[in-house]
Amino acid sequence: MIEPALLAADPPLNQAKIDISLLGSPSGVHFGDSGGRGDGGGIGDGHHGGVGDHSGPGSGPKDGEGVGWSGGPGGGGSGKITAPVLLWKTEPEYSEEARRAKYQGTVVLRIEIDQQGKPCNAKVLQSLGLGLDERAVDTVMKWKFKAAMQDGKPVVSVATIEVSFRLL
Numbered sequence: 001m002i003e004p005a006l007l008a009a010d011p012p013l014n015q016a017k018i019d020i021s022l023l024g025s026p027s028g029v030h031f032g033d034s035g036g037r038g039d040g041g042g043i044g045d046g047h048h049g050g051v052g053d054h055s056g057p058g059s060g061p062k063d064g065e066g067v068g069w070s071g072g073p074g075g076g077g078s079g080k081i082t083a084p085v086l087l088w089k090t091e092p093e094y095s096e097e098a099r100r101a102k103y104q105g106t107v108v109l110r111i112e113i114d115q116q117g118k119p120c121n122a123k124v125l126q127s128l129g130l131g132l133d134e135r136a137v138d139t140v141m142k143w144k145f146k147a148a149m150q151d152g153k154p155v156v157s158v159a160t161i162e163v164s165f166r167l168l
Helices: 096-100 132-140
Strands: 085-088 105-113 119-126 144-146 148-150 153-155 157-165
Antiparallel strands (some): 085 144, 105 157, 148 153
16 A cells, blocks of 8 residues: 555645636637537537538538538428438558557548539548558548438438548
8 A cells, every 4th residue: 555645734724716617718708509619509609509610400511501401412202301321332452651659540522422422522521541541532532332312312421431441
């Protein structure tokens, strides 16, 4: 057993008081219904349900282009959008630099899936570096999907893909 080095402070120490309502992003808002500087339920700088720096609803690449909303990518219909389905994929290869460094982790990508089920417009949301981001994008761009459907017709959709790199 280790004896305590300090039983009591003389004079007593002042304990910090933490206002839980002020925790989070220092540039975020402290009150309201937004998950950031936005308003009207927006997340980040979004407005009216928008995500990121766009006006909502949804998280599409432009204002008012949220997935699941009739005005979203490939929208114009009124029915619910069904999610795309992954049909075929390959696993990415390690870059030599990452293998030598024994580097592991996950790259997160945002992709669009077109009406033919082909991935396009990849954007890295969470980077690993050491050539792994490029390997993840190159690999995912070769994947095949069944396109999202709305009113029985294929539509463009947005997906977030996690590509894990693990050494065995």
